Amino acid sequence: MNRLSAANLPRCLAAAVLAAGVSACSGDVSPLRGPLGLGGAPKTAEAPEFVAASRPASQEFLPVGVSAPKRPVRAKSSEGQKALEAELEGARSRNEAKGRAAEGASKAAAKGAPASAAQ
Numbered sequence: 744m745n746r747l748s749a750a751n752l753p754r755c756l757a758a759a760v761l762a763a764g765v766s767a768c769s770g771d772v773s774p775l776r777g778p779l780g781l782g783g784a785p786k787t788a789e790a791p792e793f794v795a796a797s798r799p800a801s802q803e804f805l806p807v808g809v810s811a812p813k814r815p816v817r818a819k820s821s822e823g824q825k826a827l828e829a830e831l832e833g834a835r836s837r838n839e840a841k842g843r844a845a846e847g848a849s850k851a852a853a854k855g856a857p858a859s860a861a862q
Contacts, residue, residue: 790798805811819827
């Protein structure tokens, strides 16, 4: 009895095609390998002048596990702290006033009146 009978031939061909397809995946057969190797890769863009000027010439990184040196922290004097509090209070008051003005302008616009009439 012949092993490659007419009934077994389609099975053998299917197994051969499957084996060829699976074995093709094992190599470095990337379709991008050819164009990239021939110079078809996108060109690397140079950094704009303002970016290059803002970067340091050499980047010095701390090794892993080493902390940055401690910075000297100066506590504010009581006068400096009071001045900061007054400055922040003034900023808050200005922001609240602007918020009230914007709210009044939006209400006036909703009623159909010009925005300058609400101020």
